[in-house]
Amino acid sequence: MPSPWHDPNRSPVNLVIKYVLFFFNFLIFLVCGAVTGLMAWILVEKEKAVLNAYDFFLDPACVLCLAGSVAFVVSFFGWYGSLREYVFFLAIYRYIMMFLFFVEMVFIVLIFVIVYVPESRNQLNIYPEDSLKEAIVKYRDDEDMQNLIDGIQELLECCGTSNDDIGYKDWARNPYFNCSTELETSDFGEFCSVPFSCCKKENNGLINYLCGRGMQKSTTSETLRSETIYIQGCFKSITSILQNNVIVVGGVIIGILIPQMLLTSFTGRLIEQIEMQMAKWNRQQMR
Known part of the structure; x- marks a missing residue:
């Protein structure tokens, strides 16, 4: 041929x-x-x-x-x-x-x-998680960004961006969720709290959207936090998922x-x- x-x-x-x-x-x-x-x-x-x-x-x-x-x-x-x-x-x-x-x-x-x-x-x-902490600060500035963060926290069952077991403390960076004295005296609803997307589902499969209130207060026990909200940072959750799969x-x-x-x-x-x-x-x- x-x-x-x-x-x-x-x-x-x-x-x-x-x-x-x-x-x-x-x-x-x-x-x-x-x-x-x-x-x-x-x-x-x-x-x-x-x-x-x-x-x-x-x-x-x-x-x-x-x-x-x-x-x-x-x-x-x-x-x-x-x-x-x-x-x-x-x-x-x-x-x-x-x-x-x-x-x-x-x-x-x-x-x-x-x-x-x-x-x-x-x-x-x-430390890639450090670059994501700006998202915490700007959480309330953009609805799309807020929905993205909430979606990630719900999907990965995490709270905050850190690579540790106390990621929920990252929300102290946000002016709406921190524990400043000014917010406390004004009786602001989100004072010392975390977003609803950090909340764990209850036995009936529903989420108490108010469960994150006061979760950053020093008087709240770590046991109560772990039973009510996800306390692990999202970067650690991603790392764990990748390591296990x-x-x-x-x-x-x-x-x-x-x-x-x-x-x-x-x-x-x-x-x-x-x-x-x-x-x-x-x-x-x-x-």
Whole structure:
């Protein structure tokens, strides 16, 4: 059988590779375009003011808008380049995918070191939970941020951001929940309390939304706290979950990285095939 290089009636371009790249990236293009548009509309409607990095990265709408925009642009290079067999766009797509893969690998190694080698945190001076304490301070400033924090605390059954068993004390940083004398004399309802999302479910499966009141007072026993609210910090909860589910975490990582590796490999192969086709055309024109 003659090779594609010598057969003038057969293209070296593999249609399976071409259209797998096209359909996969076109689907991402449509989904991310819709997500980006929706998040942008939400930010405009609530008149979001971004004053610093915390305001941006602690707002789900901002993060989703950024991630959606990046994926929207990257997938455009992928589907348009594969459909039109445009080598320049495919090369851009491939380099971006390789860069993202490298960044993800660095992030995975960093997470592995932080979670599975705890003593290295002190040596490297890495304390990611400290950067999240700003979310505690801004809890009441943004409804979306508030819902995100409440959702995380309910899901992970934790309270506060710390990597210890007294994470509930982090809420003393919030001006509405701290134990200042001014709030106490004004009979403020949330004085020395924690949010309802720290509350444990009762025997009937319901939550007492007022159970967090006064949980930071020094007169409240640690036993009563542990029976009423979750006292462990959320970062410790995440660490414990990751440590106890190594196989699941590994499976998720593989499930994320393998498709990226395949797409990057397919893109490189398609570029070679397109260049082979172009070279064949040039040879035919020279005859």
